[in-house]
Amino acid sequence: MKDVIDAHNISKTYNRDTIPVAAVQHVHLHLVRGEFTALVGPSGSGKTTLLNLIGGLDRPDEGSILIHGTDITKLSANQLIDFRLRNIGFVFQSFNLVPVLTARENVELIMQLQGMKGSEIEARVQALFRQIGMEDKMNTRPSQLSGGQQQRVAVARALASKPQVILADEPTANLDSKSAGNLLDIMLKLNQEEQMTFIFSTHDQRVIERARRVITLVDGAIVSDTARVATEST
Amino acid sequence: MLLLIMAWRNIWRNRVRSLVIMVSVAMGLVAGLFVMGLYAGMLNDRMRTVIDKEVAHIQMHHPKFEDDHEAVFTMPDLDKTDSILLHHPLIQATAARSIALGMLATAEGSSGVQLMGVEYEEECRVSKLQNKIKEGSFGSAEKKHQLLVGKKLADKMKLKLGSKVVLTFTDKSGSIISASFRVSGVYQSENSRLDEVNVYVKKAELDPLLGLSNECHEWAILLKRDDETDSMKQVISGIYPSSKVESWKDISVETRLLIATTDQYSIIFVFIIMLALAFGIINTMLMAVLERTHEIGMLVALGMNKARLFLLVLWETVMLTFAGVPAGFGMGWLLLRYLETHGLDYSSAGEAMAGFGFGNIIYPVFPWGQLLMVVYVVVITALLASIFPSYQALRLKPVDAMRH
Ligand SMILES: Nc1ncnc2c1ncn2[C@@H]1O[C@H](COP(=O)(O)OP(=O)(O)O)[C@@H](O)[C@H]1O
Numbered sequence: 001m002k003d004v005i006d007a008h009n010i011s012k013t014y015n016r017d018t019i020p021v022a023a024v025q026h027v028h029l030h031l032v033r034g035e036f037t038a039l040v041g042p043s044g045s046g047k048t049t050l051l052n053l054i055g056g057l058d059r060p061d062e063g064s065i066l067i068h069g070t071d072i073t074k075l076s077a078n079q080l081i082d083f084r085l086r087n088i089g090f091v092f093q094s095f096n097l098v099p100v101l102t103a104r105e106n107v108e109l110i111m112q113l114q115g116m117k118g119s120e121i122e123a124r125v126q127a128l129f130r131q132i133g134m135e136d137k138m139n140t141r142p143s144q145l146s147g148g149q150q151q152r153v154a155v156a157r158a159l160a161s162k163p164q165v166i167l168a169d170e171p172t173a174n175l176d177s178k179s180a181g182n183l184l185d186i187m188l189k190l191n192q193e194e195q196m197t198f199i200f201s202t203h204d205q206r207v208i209e210r211a212r213r214v215i216t217l218v219d220g221a222i223v224s225d226t227a228r229v230a231t232e233s234t
Numbered sequence: 235m236l237l238l239i240m241a242w243r244n245i246w247r248n249r250v251r252s253l254v255i256m257v258s259v260a261m262g263l264v265a266g267l268f269v270m271g272l273y274a275g276m277l278n279d280r281m282r283t284v285i286d287k288e289v290a291h292i293q294m295h296h297p298k299f300e301d302d303h304e305a306v307f308t309m310p311d312l313d314k315t316d317s318i319l320l321h322h323p324l325i326q327a328t329a330a331r332s333i334a335l336g337m338l339a340t341a342e343g344s345s346g347v348q349l350m351g352v353e354y355e356e357e358c359r360v361s362k363l364q365n366k367i368k369e370g371s372f373g374s375a376e377k378k379h380q381l382l383v384g385k386k387l388a389d390k391m392k393l394k395l396g397s398k399v400v401l402t403f404t405d406k407s408g409s410i411i412s413a414s415f416r417v418s419g420v421y422q423s424e425n426s427r428l429d430e431v432n433v434y435v436k437k438a439e440l441d442p443l444l445g446l447s448n449e450c451h452e453w454a455i456l457l458k459r460d461d462e463t464d465s466m467k468q469v470i471s472g473i474y475p476s477s478k479v480e481s482w483k484d485i486s487v488e489t490r491l492l493i494a495t496t497d498q499y500s501i502i503f504v505f506i507i508m509l510a511l512a513f514g515i516i517n518t519m520l521m522a523v524l525e526r527t528h529e530i531g532m533l534v535a536l537g538m539n540k541a542r543l544f545l546l547v548l549w550e551t552v553m554l555t556f557a558g559v560p561a562g563f564g565m566g567w568l569l570l571r572y573l574e575t576h577g578l579d580y581s582s583a584g585e586a587m588a589g590f591g592f593g594n595i596i597y598p599v600f601p602w603g604q605l606l607m608v609v610y611v612v613v614i615t616a617l618l619a620s621i622f623p624s625y626q627a628l629r630l631k632p633v634d635a636m637r638h
């Protein structure tokens with residue numbers, strides 16, 4: 001079975017010609033289907049940079065990144081956009097949603113961009129909002145939703161395109177602990193029910209506890225990679 | 235589909251800024267429509283003057299008459315022609331004229347004139363001569379040797395009612411003829427250039443002097459409908475192949491050119507207005523793109539490709555530009571509707587305009603025929619205005635954009 005993510009010896013240095021910052025150094029990373037992985041490390045350790053590289057938002061200086069067998073470092077800019085649309089789901093730290101679209105329209109947008117049929121979209125939207133427990137907020141604009149609700153919609157949107165992997169960069173950073181726990185519950189549920197692969201960065205200890213695998217970064221290098229026994233939430 | 239919804243809702247994110255653009259576009263269109271309506275009204279007025287008071291729809295001459303106006307180039311069988319023409323269901327009225335170039339002399343001096351030998355009743359029907367007479371009268375049966383002169387000529391030659399003048403001209407055989415006439419009336423038309431040269435005498439009195447009988451130099455034919463002009467020109471040419479048949483468009487070439495060029499000028503005028511507005515539109519769209527850097531970066535990260543991003547900015551620009559169009563058309567229509575009935579008096583500039591054959595009050599007309607052109611111009615403006623903002627949007631890199 002192909003790895004969902006197979007990153008080989010990737011490095012990224014910012015400001016090469018002025019004051020170089022080695023944000024990611026010689027990282028090897030393998031993720032198989034259904035993993036629920038936390039990327040931890042102090043601020044500035046390179047978590048965002050690594051996620052951006054894996055997600056095809058930025059290019060490494062060296063190394064290769066295979067997503068389900070496709071080396072994304074070899075794709076053109078336009079191919080990369082299309083690859084992201086079909087294979088990668090993103091959840092960002094904040095301001096995830098398009099403010100002029102309702103919750104459901106935000107989710108539909110991705111499916112429309114993918115060229116899904118109207119009937120298919122409708123069924124999937126209903127299912128996704130049921131899964132995130134927000135059927136009653138489907139037609140609400142993001143500004144009327146709480147931060148936690150917005151992040152749940154963002155997770156639904158990431159899932160909408162049926163990606164290989166969902167990358168979440170500090171998805172709970174702006175949430176209170178209750179909302180953060182709630183979001184993690186939903187992510188775990190989707191991880192189990194749909195065998196969806198998640199990798200998320202965080203420095204929230206309670207979030208780290210829920211992960212099945214914890215990868216620790218320091219100064220752009222992986223210093224530990226440990227599997228944990230899942231502690232199911234009540 | 236959602237792209238269109240996004241574009242539409244996006245333009246309302248900064249209401250005031252968008253409304254400024256919409257109001258500007260609306261005002262620009264009102265100004266454009268006003269100018270176009272005014273032009274159309276002036277042309278209409280000019281065309282009506284040419285048809286109703288000067289040329290009529292169609293004129294017929296001996297093919298050689300136009301070159302040197304020699305008395306010998308007549309068209310025969312006046313009575314028969316008249317009854318044939320009047321019999322046609324599309325012909326309203328006809329006027330037969332005898333014409334001679336000559337000199338009008340008084341004790342004071344002389345001036346070159348064109349003698350128009352006319353039948354008063356016919357001329358009233360075809361060229362509204364009765365409405366042009368400002369002083370005295372013309373055409374009454376009793377008095378002999380009546381002469382109707384234009385106000386411009388009367389002023390120049392110091393002619394008054396009752397003044398005696400001598401008219402000198404060449405007859406059919408080439409002999410020089412002099413005859414004395416008495417000013418019985420003074421007329422004034424919209425065209426002061428014509429008023430200076432055209433003098434009217436009774437055809438019945440001029441014909442014997444010229445040596446004409448049952449013939450004339452000019453047929454002026456008034457139709458029942460303007461739009462039959464070209465077809466009737468063909469019909470009449472068919473009946474009288476040896477005569478030269480021309481429509482008012484052939485004769486009043488300057489009017490035809492005026493119509494052709496004014497159409498272009500008014501569209502160019504609208505284009506200039508829209509071009510000026512384009513800078514405001516570009517500025518607004520640029521601000522909209524820059525304010526949304528993070529959002530655009532996110533959309534690209536999620537997989538919105540360049541073509542769709544371009545379309546989004548393009549739609550937004552088109553919608554922003556077009557939002558003011560209905561209001562502009564509506565207000566322009568109301569304004570022109572009002573002016574269509576009340577007219578626009580510009581007598582202060584009237585003196586100069588009268589020289590070109592325009593009336594003192596213009597009745598603008600709503601330029602229905604050019605509305606589609608205006609829409610095209612607005613579309614082109616929106617397309618042009620969207621290029622730079624979408625270029626700026628396409629340049630954004632998602633990672634950089636989302637750090638904002
Ligand atoms: N665009 C950039 N230009 C220059 N340096 C950057 C840029 N992005 C991140 N860095 C630097 O790279 C290092 C890793 O940053 P980042 O990946 O954001 O870490 P984390 O997400 O773990 O906080 C930091 O030292 C940061 O200052």
Ligand SMILES: [Mg+2]
Pocket residue numbers: 047048049169
């Ligand atoms: Mg970070």
